[in-house]
Amino acid sequence: MACLDPLPLTPFLWSQAVLLRSVLAYVALAAALLALLPGAEMLGAAAVALVVMLGWQDMRKVPRAVFIVAILALVFALGRDPALIGQAAANMSRLAGLVLAVMLLSSVLGRSGDLRRISASLFSGKPATRYLSLAFGTALVSIPLNFGSVAVVGSLVAERIRSRGDSPETRNATRAVLRGFGSSPAFSPLSISVVLTLTLLPGLGIFSLLALAIPFSVALILAGLVWRVPEPTQTDVAAEQTAGWASWTRFGGLILAICAGVFVFTHSYSLSYAHSVTLSCMAAVIAARLLSWLQRQNPPLVNMGNVSNELAIVGGSAFIGAVISGAVLGQVSGSPEWPLWAWALLAASVPWTYFVAGLLGVNPIVVGTLVGGILGAVWPSEAVLGLGIGMVTGWSVTAFGTPFAANALIMERLTGYPARDASLRWSLALSFSGLAVAGLLAAVTTTLLL
Template sequence: MTSIALSQPSATSWTPVCRNLATLSLLVISACAIVREMSSVPWPSAMAGAGLLVFVILQWRRISLTYRIFAIIAPTLATSLWLAGMIDGSTVAKGLDRAAFFAFFLTSLAVLRESAKSSALVRRCGKVLVNQPPGRRYLLLAFGSHLFSVMLNIGALNVLGTMIRRAIRPSSDPEAQRIATIRSRRMLTATLRGFCGVPLWAPTSVTMLLVLSGIPELSWEQYAPLGLCWTLLFVLWGAILDRFAYPSPKTHQVSGGDLSQLLPLAALVALVPGLAYGLARMSGLPLFSALLMCAPIIGLVWIWVQYRGLKTRVKGGLFLRRLRRSFPETFTNQRNEVVLFTSSGFIGVILVPLVDPQAASALLIQANISNATLMVGLSLTMLACAFIGINAILTVTLMLGVLQQVPDLGVSPLIQASVIAITWAVFAGASPFTASLRFISNFSGVTPLRFGVEWNGWFSASVLAIMYITLYVVL
């Protein structure tokens, strides 16, 4: 009894120390990624690798088994290939640089999400969206969910899902229950589809990270206008299907609140790429890298603004306490994502040199596969992997790496990026293995499979059908 009692305080006291050291490791890795973006000095690669090793060791006990496998496979595979002479040290260094940049991506955007989740502006906008009249509720909820998701990622589903559940009042009347069920279904579906539109363009989405890393000749500013067009069509198509499925009821229209309250949030979403664009022009950095550097600054300023009205000394104390208490937990809670992203990015880089470009090209010619069929096959492969639980990060990383090795591919980088982004947006709202669908289904009372197939299946299938037909017409 005594030995157990004595051991408990030491374990408890070690947890904050472990969390702080892991946080420091992530900050070091992020700094290494920034240095590599701004210069060609080689030492940050090795330092980032050491930082990742320290982070994994410190967080090992709390990393899920599936992600532990990734953490073991990545270094084992690299060591085996290097000893066999199939890759060299420069390839390993490139893989470490990719892994460090992915860790920087997660760390940078975590600051933005941490600041957004405590914002009164976000809660106020959520109430305005949920309380809109039926005729315009779907469209506004979808666009509002999209804005929230750019800043909060999957946290947006929690904010809006909670508000939707509170807005649906229970009733013993069967007709009232039926109407409440339909209302809940429409609102949750709109919220999910707005969230699923984020991979189509948003620089804060992992999809854009993978696409821009996998297609070096494509920049975010080149793709963003087209991605925004896909997002608009994606949301509007969902609204059209919703209107045909649920005609507008002839009820008394009530005001749902002042929509101008959404303008500050929209301005904040626009501020992130706007500020990044200015930094990129001044520094010569890629826009995506500049955005990741600006995001933490905007997040920290946003937290500071949340304490407005207080004396500077009190505000400073609260701000520093938030940094010490919340951020280490926020960063280390991403341990599984850090392992998955960095391992997938690293594996993708070290496996690409093993692909024989000439053999791949000859195989495509011999099989007589058209460019349209190739892109449809890529999309269907992503979907199949998503529906059997294979993470899309690894799938997309490997497929993009192979595609870039094929000479004279004949498919524009914009088309490659569009196919991947649209497919990602579709399976994010259809596969029961995706975190977004599992999360939103908790508020619906139905299983993720039923939500994705029955509630959102027709929308997903129609989007894919339109894309596939367009590919065959264009290519």
């Protein structure tokens, strides 16, 4: 069977393959930006598929499995209703473009001196203050940086471990970074969780969702104060490393500008939420590039040749979700006539579904696709907020409480703390508490709206 294995590429051919994938990724991004043009979404979906297939040899098992299921969904749609393919390709192109735009924004901001100073200053203060600074700081940085926030702030924790060794301070700092990032899937308007939820539940409004999600995220971080280990007080951040008001103002202004752009594109131009986020993020990237040129700098273009895993999961899941949703809608007329308690119980189970699947290594994007695609098609429209809040809060707890989440693996690589300890064991009580509150919130919201 060894003869069936793919032939290894020479260094030259490998570099050319990476370059081709990078070019196709930029094509997919351009197609997502120009989604209003005829054929752009189909072009974007095709470019995403080519990036995935060209990077197949280097991909992990889960992204491969997701993309294979997406191909099966395509075959199903061709046989059942080819009209499903258009909407599925549109979802695939939009969400893939969103991921690429956020990755570009993360790369651009990663070179910012303001960001380095902000990250370093988060280590100052007493233990409780330091924990909250790291948690809320990581949550704030994660709005534009996504996973990049874990790498940026986590690298500071890693440096502490290298210079001073393992300590209660570094363990609590690791908890804070993971929990801070974990809160972002619930409250960040730029997160893939919020965008996917709004895409699969078109009747759900962003402001009503965030009105419930933001208090939940804040309470989750504050509750994390209970589950720490005692540590001595240290305030040893050098003055030149700390961020002043100017750094915080510039960074906060950037986040507000991106969010304002999303609001304008969504409400003034009636663009989809995913398309609006992509446009706003790219506006920030282009502005940063123009500023660099004015300063007589010319940073290299970001290489997008190694994004096959991300595009397979996000693009494949978006395609699967659209096909499932369309197929379910074609079989039902209105919502099932279930009793009120059944809808409430179903809403309460959504966050736990995310967490259990996460413990089994299933990506939250896949879970969200199935939950949103199936339940979103039959959920009572007047109570869709209950389903939406269950989805984003369940995603949030799964992001910091399961060992297979990407941020947990990044922190394991940086700090050396096993993901099963840092994410699962150290935060298990917080995870169960968060899931209980999330389930109750989803159930009560559903009950009140029905």
